[in-house]
Amino acid sequence: MITREECEALDAVDPLAAFRKEFALPDGVVYLDGNSLGALPARTPGRVRQVVEEEWGRELIRSWNEAGWFEQPYRLGRRIAPLIGAEPEEVVVCDTTSVNLFKVLTAALRLRPGRRTVLGDGAAFPTDLYIAEGVTALFEGARSVLVAPEELDRHLDGDVAAVVLSHVDYRTGELLDMPGITARVQAAGALMIWDVCHSVGALPVELGAAGADFAVGCTYKYLNGGPGSPAFLYVARRHLAAGPQQSLSGWFGHARPFAFEPGYDPKDGIGRFLTSSPSLLGQAALESSLDVWEQADLTAVRAKSLALTDLFITLVEGLDGIEVATPREHARRGSQVALRHADGYPVVQALIERGVIGDFRAPDLMRFGFTPLYLSHTDVWDAAQQLAEVLESGEWREERFSRRGEVT
Numbered sequence: 001m002i003t004r005e006e007c008e009a010l011d012a013v014d015p016l017a018a019f020r021k022e023f024a025l026p027d028g029v030v031y032l033d034g035n036s037l038g039a040l041p042a043r044t045p046g047r048v049r050q051v052v053e054e055e056w057g058r059e060l061i062r063s064w065n066e067a068g069w070f071e072q073p074y075r076l077g078r079r080i081a082p083l084i085g086a087e088p089e090e091v092v093v094c095d096t097t098s099v100n101l102f103k104v105l106t107a108a109l110r111l112r113p114g115r116r117t118v119l120g121d122g123a124a125f126p127t128d129l130y131i132a133e134g135v136t137a138l139f140e141g142a143r144s145v146l147v148a149p150e151e152l153d154r155h156l157d158g159d160v161a162a163v164v165l166s167h168v169d170y171r172t173g174e175l176l177d178m179p180g181i182t183a184r185v186q187a188a189g190a191l192m193i194w195d196v197c198h199s200v201g202a203l204p205v206e207l208g209a210a211g212a213d214f215a216v217g218c219t220y221k222y223l224n225g226g227p228g229s230p231a232f233l234y235v236a237r238r239h240l241a242a243g244p245q246q247s248l249s250g251w252f253g254h255a256r257p258f259a260f261e262p263g264y265d266p267k268d269g270i271g272r273f274l275t276s277s278p279s280l281l282g283q284a285a286l287e288s289s290l291d292v293w294e295q296a297d298l299t300a301v302r303a304k305s306l307a308l309t310d311l312f313i314t315l316v317e318g319l320d321g322i323e324v325a326t327p328r329e330h331a332r333r334g335s336q337v338a339l340r341h342a343d344g345y346p347v348v349q350a351l352i353e354r355g356v357i358g359d360f361r362a363p364d365l366m367r368f369g370f371t372p373l374y375l376s377h378t379d380v381w382d383a384a385q386q387l388a389e390v391l392e393s394g395e396w397r398e399e400r401f402s403r404r405g406e407v408t
């Protein structure tokens with residue numbers, strides 16, 4: 001078995017170790033939930049305070065022009081582009097993942113007139129499925145059909161307009177073959193929409209190289225943009241050139257928003273996917289976390305992520321009642337480890353009390369996210385040790401650990 005001293009030796013040569021000081025994490029906590037809400041970058045409070053006190057408080061409405069507020073959705077999009085393998089003009093930051101999926105899906109259905117089926121993964125993060133239901137209800141004859149990703153090919157007929165899949169499964173951490181699936185979907189004449197919520201900032205995402213048509217993703221998970229920080233959307237340049245139409249046609253997507261014309265005339269380019277006023281405070285927090293990401297090498301992030309998840313799997317497999325639900329193959333693994341345990345909920349609560357923060361997803365999955373910028377090999381060793389002690393002691397059986405909050 002790997003010892004704690006061996007983990008310390010790995011930390012001593014970790015090329016990403018210096019990033020730990022970029023984050024303001026409480027003492028005594030091993031934070032394994034950065035796949036749900038990323039940690040606070042140390043520089044974020046100062047940047048947000050500056051926007052609040054100076055740009056808003058002192059400069060007031062002048063900041064729309066003078067502090068570059070109006071341009072902020074594009075500026076942040078250009079900075080996210082390298083994290084997802086996109087061109088700077090293919091990405092914009094706005095709204096939420098759910099709302100952005102609504103927009104790209106309406107554009108996709110309009111790009112495939114005559115085709116009326118949207119395929120989604122029945123085990124996907126449900127908001128994606130709910131949005132697909134809502135969008136298809138607006139298009140005559142359209143329907144949303146749920147399939148397992150491994151059965152996708154059988155369903156790719158001439159009626160499929162678009163396929164929506166998560167690059168990494170939010171429950172099991174399984175990573176899908178983005179280039180392979182995209183090619184098969186497009187060979188069937190359909191458009192491929194990727195949800196990269198659980199892969200952006202966790203591994204190098206290559207939307208352009210895969211030839212993806214559209215993508216959406218959030219910034220409050222691995223990107224550390226803060227609770228409810230704005231999401232992003234990606235549209236391949238070839239589609240932008242054709243003038244795609246999305247249905248949330250608000251004034252920020254208008255070619256001349258300050259002409260206040262009664263009719264909608266969309267902007268050229270990615271700007272037509274904007275709808276309304278950007279949430280500048282959330283964007284300010286995201287901006288400062290991107291300052292940190294700009295210094296990180298994604299290849300090193302991926303290598304360390306795999307090392308940390310390998311380490312955790314090695315240390316916890318064989319523990320009483322535990323089954324590893326995450327694929328062992330590196331090519332099929334994102335940056336989290338999901339463990340099945342019949343009493344996963346109280347076990348996670350007992351772990352949290354010991355300072356190891358993970359989360360739980362029904363029916364029986366304990367999720368642990370591994371964020372290479374602020375976790376060390378020693379943290380992973382300590383977390384595995386705490387889990388072993390929680391299981392051995394049986395302390396999770398205490399009644400208070402079974403009481404559920406609104407958010408699990």
Ligand SMILES: *Cc1c(COP(=O)(O)O)cnc(C)c1O
Pocket residue numbers: 096097098099125127128166170195197198218231
């Ligand atoms: C986190 C997550 C979302 C979040 O959607 P919001 O609109 O930000 O609430 C959507 N899809 C997936 C796959 C996610 O993991």
